[in-house]
Amino acid sequence: xxxLPLAGIAIxxxxxxxxxxxxxxxxTAALATGVLAxxxxxxxxxxxxxxxxxxxxxxxxxxxxxVIGLLERYGxxxxxxxxxxxxxxxxxxxxxxxxxxxxxxxAALGLTSLGGHPQTVRPLVAPMxxxxxxxxHGALAxxxxxxxxxxxxxxxxxxxxxxxDIFFAIASILLIQGVFESxxxxxxPLQLSVWAIPTAICAFIIHGWRIxxxxxxxxxAGA
Amino acid sequence: xxxxxxxxxxxxxxFLVWSLLSARDAKWGNAAFWGLLxxxxxxxxxxxxxxxxxxxxxxxxxxxxxxxxxSDPATTTLEERQAHSGRLGNRLFLPALIVPLxxxxxxxxxxxxxxxxxxxxxxxRETLILFSLxxxxxxxxxxxxxxxxxxxxxxEGRRLLDSIGWAGILPQMLAALGAVFALAGVGDIIGGIAxxxxxxxxxxxxxxxxxxxxxxxxxxxxxxxxxxxxxxAAIGIPLLVEGYGGNPAVIGAVGMLAGFCGTLMTxxxxxxxxxxxxxxxxxxxxxxIRQQVGTALPLWVCNVVIIYVGAFLLWT
Numbered sequence: 184x185x186x187l188p189l190a191g192i193a194i195x196x197x198x199x200x201x202x203x204x205x206x207x208x209x210x211t212a213a214l215a216t217g218v219l220a221x222x223x224x225x226x227x228x229x230x231x232x233x234x235x236x237x238x239x240x241x242x243x244x245x246x247x248x249x250v251i252g253l254l255e256r257y258g259x260x261x262x263x264x265x266x267x268x269x270x271x272x273x274x275x276x277x278x279x280x281x282x283x284x285x286x287x288x289x290a291a292l293g294l295t296s297l298g299g300h301p302q303t304v305r306p307l308v309a310p311m312x313x314x315x316x317x318x319x320h321g322a323l324a325x326x327x328x329x330x331x332x333x334x335x336x337x338x339x340x341x342x343x344x345x346x347x348d349i350f351f352a353i354a355s356i357l358l359i360q361g362v363f364e365s366x367x368x369x370x371x372p373l374q375l376s377v378w379a380i381p382t383a384i385c386a387f388i389i390h391g392w393r394i395x396x397x398x399x400x401x402x403x404a405g406a
Numbered sequence: 407x408x409x410x411x412x413x414x415x416x417x418x419x420x421f422l423v424w425s426l427l428s429a430r431d432a433k434w435g436n437a438a439f440w441g442l443l444x445x446x447x448x449x450x451x452x453x454x455x456x457x458x459x460x461x462x463x464x465x466x467x468x469x470x471x472x473x474x475x476x477s478d479p480a481t482t483t484l485e486e487r488q489a490h491s492g493r494l495g496n497r498l499f500l501p502a503l504i505v506p507l508x509x510x511x512x513x514x515x516x517x518x519x520x521x522x523x524x525x526x527x528x529x530x531r532e533t534l535i536l537f538s539l540x541x542x543x544x545x546x547x548x549x550x551x552x553x554x555x556x557x558x559x560x561x562e563g564r565r566l567l568d569s570i571g572w573a574g575i576l577p578q579m580l581a582a583l584g585a586v587f588a589l590a591g592v593g594d595i596i597g598g599i600a601x602x603x604x605x606x607x608x609x610x611x612x613x614x615x616x617x618x619x620x621x622x623x624x625x626x627x628x629x630x631x632x633x634x635x636x637x638x639a640a641i642g643i644p645l646l647v648e649g650y651g652g653n654p655a656v657i658g659a660v661g662m663l664a665g666f667c668g669t670l671m672t673x674x675x676x677x678x679x680x681x682x683x684x685x686x687x688x689x690x691x692x693x694x695i696r697q698q699v700g701t702a703l704p705l706w707v708c709n710v711v712i713i714y715v716g717a718f719l720l721w722t
Contacts, residue, residue, distance in 0.1 A: 232459025234585030252562025258491030
């Protein structure tokens with residue numbers, strides 16, 4: 184077997200580790216992999232162009248930026264903070280845990296678009312978490328502010344990933360079903376989606392605990 | 407019928423405006439980058455594969471030479487924002503909610519009413535089409551309500567777009583990398599290697615290697631979808647299901663979730679890990695990943711246990 188195409192993977196790993204521009208790393212890896220697999224350079228460039236063109240739908244979502252930018256111009260983030268500051272007993276831990284649960288449950292119902300980084304994390308969740316953390320711990324050091332924002336983004340990801348597979352009409356469930364069917368194991372989407380529940384519960388417990396411990400660490404640093 | 411082609415023209419128009427505004431701002435690298443991306447959206451379907459490939463190389467060249475800069479269009483001050491926020495109150499949330507609600511309610515309505523028989527929206531494309539429609543409604547509503555200067559929405563969008571920069575097209579580029587990997591047979595090679603290193607006779611170790619392969623290959627490809635067919639064909643089906651008689655539903659479902667743990671830990675999953683770091687203006691590009699590793703590792707262990715218990719101990 185020709186193992187040379189694996190050099191592409193090595194390029195990806197090394198490129199990211201050495202902090203080269205990721206676009207450059209990805210395209211270099213693609214060209215190297217194709218050529219080492221014995222394709223000629225023109226064919227690899229064609230494959231790259233076709234795939235980039237076929238996947239344009241991924242970048243359509245950026246058209247939301249003017250809406251978010253415009254609302255920010257009129258104080259959306261400040262409003263999100265004000266709401267949290269007005270709630271008695273609001274802490275970052277409680278807020279992000281509630282968002283985690285909300286994201287998992289809505290994703291499990293197939294409502295995966297009710298959330299996301301441009302739509303909810305930047306304009307709402309991150310400023311709310313920051314306001315809640317400042318409310319209980321006082322002004323945050325820059326480093327802690329970064330951690331709170333990063334944890335807000337992480338909470339959105341964890342909630343989405345370990346909620347959506349409970350919904351049986353999601354792409355990943357259909358992919359699993361398709362792969363097993365092609366090997367002669369017919370499964371229903373429902374058979375698969377119930378097995379996403381134990382992991383979803385573990386994800387809630389583990390990530391919820393980590394949110395709480397970050398909140399407590401901030402408290403200790405502030406004291 | 408509304409197809410993706412409509413969305414491409416719409417998106418191409420947005421990027422064209424951003425390109426022109428960058429040029430007016432004398433940010434030539436940005437103008438060229440967003441202009442080329444606009445051309446990809448507007449004309450990509452009519453160009454040859456090779457021309458599209460050259461366009462990709464040009465985009466990468468501009469980004470690789472560091473010609474993309476942050477921009478700083480005129481906007482409101484912090485004090486003005488505080489004042490607006492106090493005056494406008496919680497109504498400010500409404501336009502932001504229009505987008506997800508249109509996408510969700512619209513998708514449900516379209517799929518569970520006779521609307522789907524109308525054939526108005528391209529099949530299985532309705533969510534993204536409705537998302538775009540929601541964006542246009544929200545933008546119109548916000549403009550009519552807030553009455554900003556004419557170019558304000560476009561300039562505010564450019565401010566956010568330039569804070570994301572090249573990372574904005576990384577997910578699309580990774581999808582293209584996946585296609586080239588598939589063409590070069592990388593998946594088959596990895597599957598072959600994984601099959602060879604499996605220890606003989608131990609169910610638990612085989613489960614561990616399967617789950618580890620899902621997580622590692624997902625980290626390399628940035629996507630559990632790319633890893634799943636490879637690992638299922640290499641280990642999941644021949645060894646776990648056929649060799650040891652495990653429950654296929656558990657192995658399939660939880661195997662995929664073990665891959666998702668890998669997604670949390672890799673910069674290759676750019677749209678989940680790198681783009682939000684840019685969007686939240688974090689100094690450390692990997693800050694989101696750092697917060698996720700502590701969740702991903704114990705959760706991966708849980709998945710191994712769930713597969714072992716669910717597919718073997720409870721099943722046989």
